[in-house]
Amino acid sequence: MLLLADLPGINGFLPGSRATIMLDVVFVAMFAVVPVMGWGIWLVRARRNYALHKKVQLTLGIVLLLAVTAFEIDMQLISGWRERAELSPHYGDGTAAHWVMRSLFIHLFFAIPTAFLWVFVIVQALRKIPNPPRPSAYSRPHIFWARLAAIEMTMTAVTGWVFYCLAFVA
Ligand code: HEM
Known part of the structure; x- marks a missing residue:
């Protein structure tokens, strides 16, 4: 019988899960990221609060960049995930x-294009949207790419939750 304590990495805090602490943090954090992003978009659509929209989206972008970097270092180089997922009935071979x-x-x-799309949307917005932010000639392309970035981020969260459950809960 393989014990959780024998697995590489630090065990997470979610009951009934075999995931590492880093996986648990990201799993839970995505429940905040999606609503905060939705609020950031609502600020533009309903309140025309462009300045706060910019702050919220930039903060999310920076937090996500730091989190993804730490997550990838932990998954690829330190803790890994396969030994924990091997215990799932859906792992097979x-x-x-x-x-x-x-x-x-x-x-x-979804996750890989999302990362590039967010960098692209933020860099282009910073270069082409006036400061302080307001509607401009770049509004139409920003709305197109930023809506796609928001949809991709939501799909990244949903598919990540499904993977987590199949690999570490089942
Ligand atoms: C990845 C980051 C971002 C996302 C996901 C995002 C998302 C969005 C979305 C979805 C809209 C359109 C709302 C609608 O449907 O009408 C929008 C509008 C807008 N965003 Fe962003 N945004 C981001 C970053 C930024 C940044 C960094 C700035 C400022 C430099 C900015 C400034 C604006 C402005 C001024 C509008 C209004 C455009 C108009 O209606 O004329 N956004 N954003």
Whole structure:
């Protein structure tokens, strides 16, 4: 019988889960990121509060960049995740014929473009939207790419939660 204590990395805090603390933090944090992002967008649409929208989105972008960097270092170099996912009935032989890997690929299909899209949206907004921020010639492209970035972020969160449950809870 393999004990959680024998697995690499620090055990997380969510009951009923075999995930590491870093996975738990990200799993929970995404429940805050999606509503905060929604609030940031509502500030523009309903309140025309462009300055606060800019602050909220920039803060989210910086926090996410730091979190993703720490998360990737932990997953790839320090704690890993496979030993913990191997205990799931959906892991199989660790190939995409089984739902752990399948759901990870679906998650990465959203997560990787999301990271690039957020950098692109923020850099372009900072370069092309006037300061203090207000509607401008760059409004239409910003609205197009930023809506896509928001949809992709939401899908990244949803697919991440599904992967987490299949790999570490099941
Ligand atoms: C990844 C980060 C960001 C996301 C996801 C985002 C999201 C959005 C969305 C979805 C809208 C359109 C709302 C609608 O549907 O009408 C919008 C509008 C706007 N955003 Fe952002 N935004 C981001 C970063 C920024 C930054 C950094 C600035 C300022 C430099 C900015 C300034 C504006 C302005 C001025 C508008 C209003 C455009 C108009 O209606 O003419 N945004 N944003």
